[in-house]
Amino acid sequence: MIKILKGNFVFTKEMNRFEVYENGYVVVENGKIKLLTKELPEIYQDTAVEDMGDQLIIPGFVDLHVHAPQWLNTGIGYSKELLPWLNDYTFPLESEFDSVEFAKEHYENFIQDLWEAGTTRACVFATRHKDATSLLIKLLKESGLGAYVGKVNMDRNSSPRLQETTEQSIQETIELLEEDPTLYEAFAKDNTTEAPLVQYILTPRFVPSTTAALMKALGEIAVKYNLPIQSHLSENRSEVAWVKELHPDIDSFAEVYEHFGLIQPGRTIMAHCVYNTDSEIELLRKNQVYVAHCPQSNFNLASGIMPLRKYLNLNVPVGLGSDVGGGHVLDMSKHIVDCITASKMYFVDHPDYAPISVSEAFYLATKGGGSFFGKVGSFEEGYDFDALVINDSSLKMNGTPTLVERLEKFIYNGSSHNIAKRFVRGTEIKR
Ligand code: GUN
Ligand code: FE
Numbered sequence: 001m002i003k004i005l006k007g008n009f010v011f012t013k014e015m016n017r018f019e020v021y022e023n024g025y026v027v028v029e030n031g032k033i034k035l036l037t038k039e040l041p042e043i044y045q046d047t048a049v050e051d052m053g054d055q056l057i058i059p060g061f062v063d064l065h066v067h068a069p070q071w072l073n074t075g076i077g078y079s080k081e082l083l084p085w086l087n088d089y090t091f092p093l094e095s096e097f098d099s100v101e102f103a104k105e106h107y108e109n110f111i112q113d114l115w116e117a118g119t120t121r122a123c124v125f126a127t128r129h130k131d132a133t134s135l136l137i138k139l140l141k142e143s144g145l146g147a148y149v150g151k152v153n154m155d156r157n158s159s160p161r162l163q164e165t166t167e168q169s170i171q172e173t174i175e176l177l178e179e180d181p182t183l184y185e186a187f188a189k190d191n192t193t194e195a196p197l198v199q200y201i202l203t204p205r206f207v208p209s210t211t212a213a214l215m216k217a218l219g220e221i222a223v224k225y226n227l228p229i230q231s232h233l234s235e236n237r238s239e240v241a242w243v244k245e246l247h248p249d250i251d252s253f254a255e256v257y258e259h260f261g262l263i264q265p266g267r268t269i270m271a272h273c274v275y276n277t278d279s280e281i282e283l284l285r286k287n288q289v290y291v292a293h294c295p296q297s298n299f300n301l302a303s304g305i306m307p308l309r310k311y312l313n314l315n316v317p318v319g320l321g322s323d324v325g326g327g328h329v330l331d332m333s334k335h336i337v338d339c340i341t342a343s344k345m346y347f348v349d350h351p352d353y354a355p356i357s358v359s360e361a362f363y364l365a366t367k368g369g370g371s372f373f374g375k376v377g378s379f380e381e382g383y384d385f386d387a388l389v390i391n392d393s394s395l396k397m398n399g400t401p402t403l404v405e406r407l408e409k410f411i412y413n414g415s416s417h418n419i420a421k422r423f424v425r426g427t428e429i430k431r
Contacts, residue, residue, distance in 0.1 A: 003028045003426060004044060007052030007389065009036060010407050011059050011379045012363040015312070018404050019379070025049065026057070028385040031426030036379050052389050055420060056407060059377050060120025060386035061332035062369035065230070065271040065292035065321025067125040068136055068149075069094050069103075071110045074328040078300040082236040082326075085301055087159070090325065094127040094152075095161040103132035111143050115431055116416045117330035120386045120424045121146040121373050123230055123269055123292070123321075125203055128152045128164050130172040137176075137183070141198045144429040146373060146386070148228060150203030151176055155214045170217045176200065177225055188226045195374075197425065199228075201269075206232040207243045207256050219261020228267040228372075230292075231257065234280070235272035236303045254280035263287050269372065271321055272297075273311070274304040281314060290317045290372050293364065295342040296335055297326030305346045308339070309353035312360070319369025320361070333411045336361040358408055389421035390414070 005028070009021040027035040027044060035041075040049070070090060077089040097103045114122060124140070124147050126133040133151040140147045151173060155166045164172075177184060177200060186195035202222050204210045210218070222229055234240055234253050243253045250256050254276060257263050263283070270284065271292040284291065293306055311318055320335045321327075327335065336358070343356035370377020376384050395409050395418065410418055422429045 007057040015363040056390040059366040063122040064319035064369040070325030073325040097127040097132040124149045146197040148201035150201040154205040154209035202229045215260035230269040233270035234275040274306045292321035294321040294323035295338040297323035320365045385426045387423040391420040
């Protein structure tokens, strides 16, 4: 199946500059980009062209770290830091997901809002509840969006209602996988079969929530099913100190994950990474662990400013995460803004680390995080055609702005109201 779209394409093949195709054409075959060109070749002259006029066409946004249940809690409780916020706000809310009816209403709403925000791919934490997670997976499959989703594993230091036993955590994780092998088997077989859009990701909450026995078992499950892994690392100073108390014999927070087999090279995401030591950063680099940078959440919970430029200089893979409910909005455009702002504030006291440019932050929210999903987040040949059509006519500007300036305006001042169409792997997703 061939589809051709005409419009103003803006994307980042490389971090430090935008690629622009004004009045260009994209030829999409079976969901993949075959060609992006300024002149449409003769062979396509009989194929219908969907003309997007003067609108911008950009890659769909990738949210590398989001908690679906926490969308109900955004905007409240931010006068607390991470650990009291988890106990007082997050754990009570997540406890409600033992009711599938509660989960259904909420997860339908979450997916609607994720779609509206222009996120086309996301790495999603559910809760520790098997049935509600299974429902979230089903709803995401029906949505047409792309996602890695995991049931949260947490068998220590939680509330009585939310905590699970070690056995239950292992058992229910295996059941979710065995009941739906499409969630992992494309990767388990070979790495060439195209994986369905919704896939499973192992989701140990963070070291303080998981016993050594559970972490060890999850490391074995990761190997057996060839699964990716997501968790949290070095977000907050009290959290880092607590991990040291819990595992005095292991040198660092990152090494606790490594020790238990929870660092799968190239297929692991660690959210936050604000306080990693140089040797932890080297461990991440060596294993090509993805860092999900969540600046808005780091502001809200007064966690700190992650030294993003340091990670980029060292070639650690990075994407952006909303970390909703630590972050308060789903729109990745606003996380791009917060990423830039955070880097500027960091620069003031660390002049060797230059601020992040708009193209760099845009790259992180598209191709940077997208690469965790494969060829996603750019308009190069062979990439999945994940795209947003942006109607920015309501965003008034002086003079004749360039296409890049129009994109900057959308990022800073636009909203989901400016998103006219969303495509995932070549299919327009309507709701
Ligand atoms: N660390 C462990 N759990 C969480 C969570 O739900 N949100 C954030 N921001 N950090 C965490
Ligand atoms: Fe998080």
